[in-house]
Amino acid sequence: MKNRNRVEDTYSGPLIQLIDIHKVYYMGTSEIYANNGIDLSINEGEFVAIIGKSGSGKSTIMNIIGALDVPTSGQYILKGKDVSKMNDNELATIRNQMIGFIFQQYNLLPKERLINNVSLPLLYSGIGSAERHERAMAALEKVGIADKYRNFPNQMSGGQQQRGAVARALITNPSLILADEPTGALDSRTSEELLTFLKQLNEEGNTIVLITHDRSVAERANRIVSIQDGKITFDGNVEEYRRQVAG
Amino acid sequence: MRLSQAFKLAWQCIIGSKMRSFLTMLGMIIGVASVITLLGLMQGVTNYMIDTFSDLGTNSLTVTVNNTDTRKIDVDDVYRFTEENSTLFEGVSPSVAGRYTVKNGTTSASTTVTGVGEDYFSLNGKDLAWGRSVTYADIKNRSNICVLGTYLVDELYAGIINAGDTIRIDGQIFTIVGVIEEQADSMEGSSDDGIYIPYSVACRLAKNANISSYTFIAKDSDHVDAAETALDNYLYGIMKDEDLYSIMNMAALLDIINQMTSMMSGVLGGIAGISLLVAGIGIMNIMLVSVVERTKEIGIRKSLGAKRRDIMWQFVIEAASISMLGGLIGILIGSLATTTLGSLFGIEAAPTSSSILLAFCVSAAIGIGFGYAPANKAARLNPIDALRSE
Numbered sequence: 075m076k077n078r079n080r081v082e083d084t085y086s087g088p089l090i091q092l093i094d095i096h097k098v099y100y101m102g103t104s105e106i107y108a109n110n111g112i113d114l115s116i117n118e119g120e121f122v123a124i125i126g127k128s129g130s131g132k133s134t135i136m137n138i139i140g141a142l143d144v145p146t147s148g149q150y151i152l153k154g155k156d157v158s159k160m161n162d163n164e165l166a167t168i169r170n171q172m173i174g175f176i177f178q179q180y181n182l183l184p185k186e187r188l189i190n191n192v193s194l195p196l197l198y199s200g201i202g203s204a205e206r207h208e209r210a211m212a213a214l215e216k217v218g219i220a221d222k223y224r225n226f227p228n229q230m231s232g233g234q235q236q237r238g239a240v241a242r243a244l245i246t247n248p249s250l251i252l253a254d255e256p257t258g259a260l261d262s263r264t265s266e267e268l269l270t271f272l273k274q275l276n277e278e279g280n281t282i283v284l285i286t287h288d289r290s291v292a293e294r295a296n297r298i299v300s301i302q303d304g305k306i307t308f309d310g311n312v313e314e315y316r317r318q319v320a321g
Numbered sequence: 322m323r324l325s326q327a328f329k330l331a332w333q334c335i336i337g338s339k340m341r342s343f344l345t346m347l348g349m350i351i352g353v354a355s356v357i358t359l360l361g362l363m364q365g366v367t368n369y370m371i372d373t374f375s376d377l378g379t380n381s382l383t384v385t386v387n388n389t390d391t392r393k394i395d396v397d398d399v400y401r402f403t404e405e406n407s408t409l410f411e412g413v414s415p416s417v418a419g420r421y422t423v424k425n426g427t428t429s430a431s432t433t434v435t436g437v438g439e440d441y442f443s444l445n446g447k448d449l450a451w452g453r454s455v456t457y458a459d460i461k462n463r464s465n466i467c468v469l470g471t472y473l474v475d476e477l478y479a480g481i482i483n484a485g486d487t488i489r490i491d492g493q494i495f496t497i498v499g500v501i502e503e504q505a506d507s508m509e510g511s512s513d514d515g516i517y518i519p520y521s522v523a524c525r526l527a528k529n530a531n532i533s534s535y536t537f538i539a540k541d542s543d544h545v546d547a548a549e550t551a552l553d554n555y556l557y558g559i560m561k562d563e564d565l566y567s568i569m570n571m572a573a574l575l576d577i578i579n580q581m582t583s584m585m586s587g588v589l590g591g592i593a594g595i596s597l598l599v600a601g602i603g604i605m606n607i608m609l610v611s612v613v614e615r616t617k618e619i620g621i622r623k624s625l626g627a628k629r630r631d632i633m634w635q636f637v638i639e640a641a642s643i644s645m646l647g648g649l650i651g652i653l654i655g656s657l658a659t660t661t662l663g664s665l666f667g668i669e670a671a672p673t674s675s676s677i678l679l680a681f682c683v684s685a686a687i688g689i690g691f692g693y694a695p696a697n698k699a700a701r702l703n704p705i706d707a708l709r710s711e
Contacts, residue, residue: 142624142704163628170626181621181708185337197326198626242625 085154089249089281090116090139095148095158097134097304108134109145110304116283118249121276123284123295131304133254136285140175140252141168153249170198174243174251178258180235182227182242188214189223192242199246213241217271233264240271244280251275253284257291269294289319327638334639335646345607346647348600349687353651353680354658356593357672360586361659365670367582374575380411380539381445382549383569384556388531392560396520396532402555403537409548411538414438414445417523418534423516424489425477432473433515434490436523436532442468442501444538451482452499460519468499471507472514490516491526545572590676594683600647601687608640608695619699620707629700636699640692641685648684652677 097109108131116122126132137143138150141157144165150158157168174195175181182191193210201209214220217237219230227235236256243251253272257265273294276282284295292298298315300308308318335342386394396415403413417436422429441447442454450471459466467488474482486497495518505511524530539548549570556566612619619632656672663670 137705140624142708163630166623166626166628169624175624177624177708181617181624183618183621185333194622195625198622198628198631 087151087154088115089118089120089153090114090283091149091151092135092138093149093151095135095138095145095150097131097138097143098146107304109138112148112301112304112306114299114306114309116281118281119276119279121273121282121284121296122299123286123292123297124299124301125286125289125292126301127287130301132285132287132301134304135301136252136254136283139250139283140173141165166198170195171246172249174246174248176236176239176243176251176253176256178255180227180232180239180259182235182238184227186226187223188219188225188227188230188238191227191238192223192245195242195246209245210241213245214238216244217241231264232260233267236260236264236268237271240268244275249281251280251282253282255286255288256284257286257288265291324634324638327634328642330635331639331642335643341607342643342646345604345643346650348596348603349644349647349684350651350654352593352596352600353648353684354655355596356590356680356683357652357655357676358658358662359589359593360676361655361672362662362666362668362670363582363586363589364673364676365659365663365666365668367579367586369668370578370582371575374571374578379572379575380542380545381571382537382539382545382552383571384535384537384552384566385569386533386535386556386560386566387564388533389565392562392565393531394535394556394559394566398559399535406548406551409540409544409551411540412440412444413535413537414441415520415532416441416534416536417520417527417529417532419523419527421491421526423473423477423491425486428477430473430476432470434467434523434526435515435517436520436526437517438520441517441536444536447504448502450500450502452484452497454499455517455519460521463521463525464519465493465495465522466498466518467495468501468517469497470501470513470515471503472509472511473516474500475507488516490518493526542572545570597683597687600684601644601691604640604644604688605691605694608636608692609698611639612636612695612699615699616702616707616710619702620704620710623702623704624708632702633696633700636696637689637692640696641688644684644688644692645681648681651684652680655680 092112092114095109095112096107099106099108112135124132124135138145141152142165144160145158148158149156152168152172155168157165160168183194189207189210192213193206196206196209211220211223214223217240219234219237222230222234227238230238256272257268260268269291272282272284284291286292293312293315295312297311298308299306308315388394399413399415403410415436415438419434420431421434422431423434437455439455439457439460442449449468452468454468455466458464467490469482469488474480477488478486482497482500487494488497489495503513505513507513520532524532537548537552539545549568552568557563560566622632659670659672
């Protein structure tokens with residue numbers, strides 16, 4: 075697939091730079107510090123797992139990395155662009171062109187056929203229907219369910235639906251694939267298939283950030299970042315992580 | 322996202338839940354249909370009234386005089402006045418109307434007998450189907466001749482008049498010399514229900530030597546007002562009292578009728594328009610529910626890069642599509658209802674193109690207007706909250 079994204083290809087710094095990220099939620103009068111000073115740098119081509127228990131702040135950091143939300147303070151630089159001060163529409167453009175989401179619940183639109191679900195991001199970047207169709211078929215080919223292109227999501231198994239979601243994430247050729255508990259709704263065999271596929275995508279040069287609470291899933295990545303109480307408590311490779319957990 | 326895409330999406334949603342879409346549309350269908358029907362019927366009634374009055378001649382001025390012993394209008398003076406003002410008047414005819422019982426043998430009817438001048442028929446656009454009209458000689462000689470309307474021909478002579486047939490008017494025998502061409506389907510009480518005789522004979526029949534009514538025809542519709550003024554001056558010069566004569570201007574009367582009916586149309590249209598407003602609120606209601614139901618969908622679309630504008634368009638177009646589709650169905654039903662009810666009431670009613678255009682534009686505007694609030698709500702949803710909802 076040709077890279078059609080409007081990004082500066084000359085940029086050579088880290089893909090993701092999080093600098094002293096704080097995120098505060100206000101619940102009535104009390105303040106909840108979901109992220110409390112997170113610094114993180116991820117280079118292009120990495121496969122990073124962010125692990126943490128529920129309430130650790132990993133979802134908040136995922137929302138920020140995924141340009142779904144902006145931090146209360148701190149800077150988020152994505153491929154040289156400061157995302158942390160962007161407005162709604164600019165964030166939408168970032169999500170559309172630079173990020174491919176894979177969700178736990180697949181999040182395919184139930185009333186749309188698979189092909190239309192997969193090509194949806196292209197619709198919002200204003201690409202014509204012929205090209206949308208062509209690129210969606212190519213993406214479906216890549217995840218191996220091209221024959222299901224006319225099916226509705228409820229006519230497919232969970233594994234197939236998640237593959238459809240992966241195809242949708244890949245279709246814009248994003249700078250970053252962001253997977254939020256991608257195996258959470260899958261049985262162990264299809265989970266294994268999906269993780270192998272993500273590994274393969276990473277070996278092809280895609281940058282992947284995987285959010286999970288599951289150690290065995292996190293250990294499939296090359297680098298593990300552990301979050302607790304809104305702070306990074308560990309950042310290193312899998313061996314170091316195992317040693318730290320054991321010790 | 323392109324507009325065509327938004328329409329495609331809207332169409333899928335409408336088709337996806339037919340029953341709900343139909344119920345949402347129902348208000349719009351009823352509203353538009355009633356606007357079209359009411360305005361169409363009202364227009365039909367207006368046309369009917371105008372037609373009826375036009376039969377009497379829109380260029381005609383009817384003068385009624387109360388002759389007194391000392392001041393009276395002489396028929397020859399009237400003719401002279403008309404000739405002197407031939408730039409204003411096409412002509413004049415005295416008319417002496419009375420209601421009499423007429424008989425052919427034993428069959429009888431009660432009808433209007435009008436005494437007329439020799440120009441009456443040509444001035445009023447009445448052509449003869451058979452025979453001749455009243456002549457100057459008939460008037461001078463006070464001949465007992467008459468010209469019949471088709472209603473009476475049907476009623477008293479079974480539709481066939483032979484040369485030399487006679488009729489009794491108030492007991493006196495008249496020879497039928499002509500029949501006027503059918504003008505209003507030979508209905509009772511219409512302009513086909515009448516007999517015309519020389520005005521001199523009519524005066525004798527009415528036992529009244531003076532003629533109290535004249536029908537003047539103006540040169541054309543532009544000269545009606547000038548003719549009325551000239552006539553007024555002339556009559557005042559003779560009668561010296563405005564209360565002793567009156568001039569009825571058919572064109573002015575027609576204007577009043579037009580004004581009244583268009584006011585009625587406005588009132589009726591307004592009442593029906595309220596139902597359009599209610600329909601709009603119904604659409605807004607359903608769209609608000611729809612936004613809540615589809616929060617997850619909105620979240621997914623936003624996470625994939627849909628801008629506020631994209632979501633906004635999707636919902637506005639959906640509301641507008643439902644509204645316009647309802648409007649179109651309403652136009653169809655309204656058009657059918659107009660012609661059906663019109664023929665039931667015996668008037669020629671058709672939906673007016675202006676009411677169709679109005680109804681369609683209003684339904685589209687209502688869809689967009691009332692779709693805006695729900696669409697705005699959808700567009701402003703926070704993608705994170707929207708994604709998390711089930």
